[in-house]
Amino acid sequence: MGASAESAKTVHAVVRKRDGRLVDFEPGCVAKAIDKAFRAELNLADQQPLDSAIREDIDSIVGQVAEVATDRDAVEPVTVEQIQDVVEIGLMRREHFRVARRYILYRTEHARIRAIRGEDSRLDSLSIPPRQEQRLFVELEPGVRVPFDTQRIVRFLKNCDAASRPEVNVDEIVGEVVRGAFDGMTPDDVTRATVLSARSRIERDPAYDQLAAELQLSIIYRHALGRTQFSTDFESFYRDRFEHYVIEGIRGGRLSDDLRGFDLARIAEALTPQRDRGFRYLGLQTIYDRYLLHLEGRRIETPQYFWMRVAMGLAINEPGESKTDRAIEFYDLLSSMRFTSATPTLFNSGTPYPQLSSCYLTTVQDDLDHIFKSIGDNARLSKWAGGLGNDWTNIRATGSIIKGTNGESQGVIPFLKIVNDAAVAVNQGGKRKGAVCAYLEPWHLDFIEFLDLRKNTGDDRRRTHDMHTAAWIPDLFMRRLIDGGNWTLFSPDEVPDLHDIYGQLFKERYEHYEAEAAAGRLRQSRTMPAVDLWRKLLTRTFETGHPWVTFKDPSNIRSPQDHAGVVHSSNLCTEILLNTGEDETAVCNLGSVNLGRHIVDGQLDQSLLRSTIETAMRMLDNVIDINYYPTAEAKNANLRHRPVGLGMMGYQDALSALNLPIASEEAVAFADQSMEAISYYAIHASAKLAQERGRYESYSGSKWNRGLLPIDTLELLERERGEAIDVDRSSTMDWEIVRESIARYGMRNSNCLAIAPTATISTIVGCSQSIEPTYKQLYSKSNLSGEFTQTNFLLIDELKSRGLWNPEILDALKYYDGVLGEIEQLPGEIKQRYATAFEIDPSWLIRAASRRQKWIDQGQSLNLYLSAPSGKAIDAMYRLAWSMGLKTTYYLRSLAATQIEKSTVDVNRHGIQPRWMKSQSQSSAIRVDRGDRTPAAVCSLDDPDCEACQ
Template sequence: MTTVTTQVSLDVRKRDGRITSFESARVEQAIERAFRAEIGIADGQPIEAALQQQIAEITTNVVNQIENRPFSRDGVDVETIQDAVEIQLMRHGHFSVARRYILYREQHAKLRALRAVESEGTLQAPRIHVKMETGEKQPFDATRMRRRIYSAVRGLEQNCSAEELVEETYRTLYDGITPQEIYRAMILASRSRIERDPDYDTVAARLMLMVIYNEALGHIHPNEDLAEVCQRQFEDYINVGIEAKRLSEKLREFDLAKIAAALRPERDAAFPYLGLQTIYDRYLLHVEGRRIETPQYFWMRVAMGLAWNEEDKEARAIEFYNILSTFRFTSATPTLFNAGTLHPQLSSCYLSTVMDDLEHIFKVVGDNAMLSKWAGGLGNDWSNIRATNAHIKGTNGQSQGVIPFLKVVNDTAIAVNQGGKRKGAVCSYLESWHLDIEEFLDLRKNTGDDRRRTHDMHTANWIPDLFMKRVRENGQWTLFSPDEVPDLHDLYGKRFQERYEHYEQLADEGKIRMFRRINALELWRKMLTRLFETGHPWITWKDPSNVRSPQDHVGVVHSSNLCTEILLNTSKEETAVCNLGSINMVAHVKDGKLDHEKLRETVTTAVRMLDNVIDINYYPTAEAGNSNRKHRPVGMGLMGFQDALYALGVGYASEEAVEFADESMEAISYYALLASSSLAEERGTYETYKGSKWDRGILPIDSMEVLEQERGLPIDIDRSSKLDWQVVRDAIAKNGMRNSNVMAIAPTATISTIIGVAQSIEPTYKNLFVKSNLSGEFPQINRRMVQDLKELGLWDSDMIESLKYYDGGLLEIDRIPDDIKQKYLTAFEVAPQWLIECAARRQKWLDMGQSLNLYMSEPSGKKLHEMYFLAWNKGLKTTYYLRTLSATQVEKSTVDVNKFGIQPRWMKNQSASANIKVDRDKTAQSNDLDQLPEQQPEAKTCNLDGDCESCQ
């Protein structure tokens, strides 16, 4: 640095009144810092000689300007010197640097206004006051704020700067700020740095815990033991909740001292920040806006709410609590919302069949409202409703078909949300032979008559195997009105095919009034086109769902649920109900392999918890209670599959991942069936057990053979096993089963967020992205990836910029080794064949289904056709969302895109999207499956960043 040697005999008056000598070197340093900040040159890095010379010239001019100032015997004040710097920067044409310097002055002016500045041993009175809840204003205590930030950073100093957080928090404060807003400022300062290092997520979580403890427990003195405080105040929490009518009186029946002694508040440290923010916003009980629960009170309330019918309720509650609070298993959202409350509606999903009767149609609509009110996701089967222009005997008129009723269902879902906590959500199913199927496919379009559109309701195709065969053969398909073919709805497999072909013959003979023939491939193409354009209807299959159902002796599966994993019988008398929960897979991986003993223990306890839901549950409708108590189905699922693969050092796109999907699902199935059979020995079998597949000795793995026989085609799936299934067969033969259905893999969108693992069976969406949900927008970074890159010495600011530029993908970052790239492939980088293969291996062990999202980065009609046919050929029962890359991506406003010098993948995809536009009228007539129309710009296709959490 070229130091200006000009010395001016001046006194400088500091802001606190002290007098010091003027030093031109300090002026030069300030100017240099402004240039470095503007240009982006880090401290310590050399500056070009020409620039250094400019800085020296500006400094000289500042000194001259100060020398020529009007005389003052009190000395020149600091503000005058800084004014001179600004003026000289602008005179030399460095306007952006001057702007940077002005902003710097403003920020530090605010810091000085907020800090208690030392002056000759005394403290200057602060000008900022904090507005308390009572309305009283108190002086802002900067020391207290600093102490809390430093406490949150303790142990993480290597990666996190407490001083940076303090300074950023200072900048956001103002006179009259509330304590809650101060905490929010500290948390925002931390979470904005999560992309820099995941340890900032831990800092934000610790600060969030302070917020929760302050509300639920009051001020805790630094010397007090948190565990002691939590245990001491637990009974008060129960009493306050009961008095406020937020908790059930039944909780007083527990030995509260024994329960309180089991609390482990240190487990709060395992929560990620977003998990804490989520439970704070939506799960922790509150009275007049004040949370009365800590996270451990929350887990214990759920555990007690599931144990109050147990003989030794305290021991069971503690057992349940230990499984929940250690993140080994998590109950579904309705259970977490309502367990232990006055209205324990704990079930996740409701499925109903609508009869072709006006009274029953509107009864189901009313039932939807009641079920949605108590936080249930809905699935409605509408295939019974006669088609448009069908004859109505009672009035001698013509039917308007199913579409107008679906509009009513859509609007009901909007009007009645889920307990005021999340949006109402319903999915309507229609079989592919229904005469209104083509209008049904268009329900989510943004064009056409809005009275025949349902923009907020999900839709799904319920497809028989015969249709898939006709598509493959490029054959004809016949559409019927259900009133003329009334038994098709209840038939599947070979019996459906025989009856359907009989009705086709009757139509040819003129004995059926309403029917229409179309090319099966043309209808299939339209299904895929609408799926690509609007995200709906989803593709689900009737025959595998029924042929493999354990309850085929007492009814028919007419649809799935909102998230396509539940497959239960429905009828006019029965609304199917399912009670869900999910195993955290990564919590059961130890030393590079699956920990079977721990998994057995978790699954056994979890099945008991799920079974307890059935007897405790509040049922909004008689049909729901009737069905659930009679058949007692539960849905054990899993989450954190991707995290488990990371722990194993395995990439999703690999044979090892497929094998682990097989092994892990076999183990869950094995222990879950044993657990249900053990409960049957203790509590008795479910009412309709006699005659079920269980009773007939047919396990899920055996039903694959039955499906193959019914379909008349081979199902390409490995059917090997690793465990001794004779043990399970013997147990069921001896004891029976407590539950008609035991396993279903739900999306887990929210509960996985709470415990900080990947959703369900999903691959990593992106390694760096911003997640949007009802709680706000949150930066998310792959912590395991960061750790691996740190170990390789690759984690730095350049890597962060590269991740932003490439939208969280690693493939195009040359510095990263290939094995790391393969391990951390993102969802759109994993070929969908791997997802389907993993799902197929799981499906052979499942008695219900799985919420299987499929990803495609460069979709085409041919690729979609091949993908969905592969899923069908592999014996899958359902699929869920089709996720495709949009044509535009998030603006990279903080990334210097010029430094990369190449076109990123997201820009290439944008160009590719522009090339797949075709004439929509020609699409339906062409047999070329390569082409797809453009996605509708406002279509509500699934956005993974969105809040898709209707069941979980």
């Protein structure tokens, strides 16, 4: 017998038997029982010696039992069941799973025999805690049940690093789990209960988020590895299991057989299991629910397997032995969370159907066959997690003549209703809702009815409650609006060229058609003050969140591909601006740099950023050749033009790391300089890829080919508009190097840059969303994984460092709905730096966006926020966006009618209602159409419907 067991002999303790008797604790009996279990499993006779390693493990387990038996703080003597629990856990932690299973089955069978004999009835007379009297059992697997034991939960939690932090109250969590326990719980049920308990306390301190993440990891590990992170030699086991995961995934039809072509031993060695601990709880919960591959509900991936699967899928076409090197390079970038590919890539990379692209843009032709082909294409694209942007301006208006039947058209609205219903019917691979946005130009005769599509009143057959809408506005309309002029609406079949032209040419042809209409030579037209149409548009945007306001002319005039077609619309999230046509469905492949991870020692680390972007651009370019294309038109367009959209997220995190308020000149300058750096390295990387792989097919004649970079195209926009665009044109980098590289090698990609919303991928990596300001410091976030309380951990950490974080501040933060402005205990400097989206003037966001736009060849998903919307404020906001050269805007966000749950807040301490809430409730909605009694709607932040891009 080893040292541990020998020392245990000297300990005096008592054990409560099942019949209530107290007997002396005998370590030798425990050792003998474990010894028999091993011999039974290994089929060894009593005289045959056990392996020395097994003997050491037995001694170690006996030593642990002795510690429990001699616990001086224990109120009651240790029971036989508790001793057996320690033995069972000890066997599993030392990876003797088959022996542990035999031991569990032995216990279960004997418990059944005792129940039949009625032996356990004697427990009724013992002094046992109430929950134990109920004899709840945990079902480890079908037919294998062990008693529910509070101490086991305590011991499990004590293994978690976060549980040892002083901010965490383990007793509260355990008590809550015990109160909610039920007979037949699985180990996952127990762990989920602890997760939910920790999650409900995240608002108190980031330590609870860390604890919830550790507990969620244990669930993932139990699924994928068959053990938790608390077992011995976990990291080596983690790596060793990778090849088994690949084989299991291929056999189960979840992974591509091409993954066998990598050096799996090197791949496994490159895994960094510690990086699993870099996730916040919500990120882990999100990938668990929707991203980790599973077989019959059991996750077969860990977080690092997930990142490596994505990386391998993106490296699958890399040549020869470099394939494994590139996969490791891609993995290192993804797992360090400096860059993240978009959701479709994360869903499908490395799988048998690698549909990796994010966005699809189509133009619907004025032909019944093509209309329904486009609806079918929408369904196919949506099935593989694509977000859709449809241009419907070609379709003739209501009342137009149908030549074949000599009847009258019902216009575009009935077809949009079908598109809406198809998006609901075909969700995105069962992982998120189907999502589509319809675009229409405001000279279309059906545009007024188009504005009403999202209303909650009126004929429901002419409403699209689940589809997004956007107005594709030409500069001429904005000019008429500013000048107080009239605006004329036409049917596209009578003005067929307006859809495909822009700038001065559009102005000339539009005025020609106005003259034709005035002379009575057009069958259908309608003239109205431009301001009346604008007012109705803004009213609907405020009330329903739609249509989004996007601008046709800057999107086309500044497009690098003006020689190869026309940009007819943007995409679902208003950042993609690519040509579309009857034979081309525009496709964009997205990913985002986590800007906050590139702030090092108080400044933007240019070297790190360059390294990130060069690898990221290679990954994005690889998508084009690997991609599974649901339609021929998508494949045709993507292979011809090879567009990608590198964006950013973590912008607010970067400002926080630099101690800059988002509403400041310094922040606007940083938006300019950081976007310049991203643009510089991305465009240069594409030129380098062209040197290695060749330029894209339609390069000849492009703006790149003509020596025009995005910064140069502002002058073209000014020339077409005939007025100056008030945007700073300065730069900080040597662009001649990039220009020379393009002139020599060309470009690999027609488009390089687009800033997407990143609603989901920013959640996964735990950074602030896209270019968004902080929504609130404390709020409830909704996505398809559920409702989650979110707090700004950077704020809490700073308040803690200043000794300002306490229950009273938390209480005030809840009362003021996550806004610091009226919390008197906090310094003004903190309030300024941590000002939230509704506390700042939207002009700051527009100015920062205009400085970014000068460097971007596509667009940016720009949300705008108003705490007290009025017609005048909304009008001024969108006019400013247009005048500063923005190509698109996204949601107009108003404050929700319901705020943070205040059931735990003492309202008597703070008053009846915050002043800023009173001002909000007193602000009036815009009302133009007096017949509309729809209550003012609110666009909820992070609506699950809006996650399609990333």
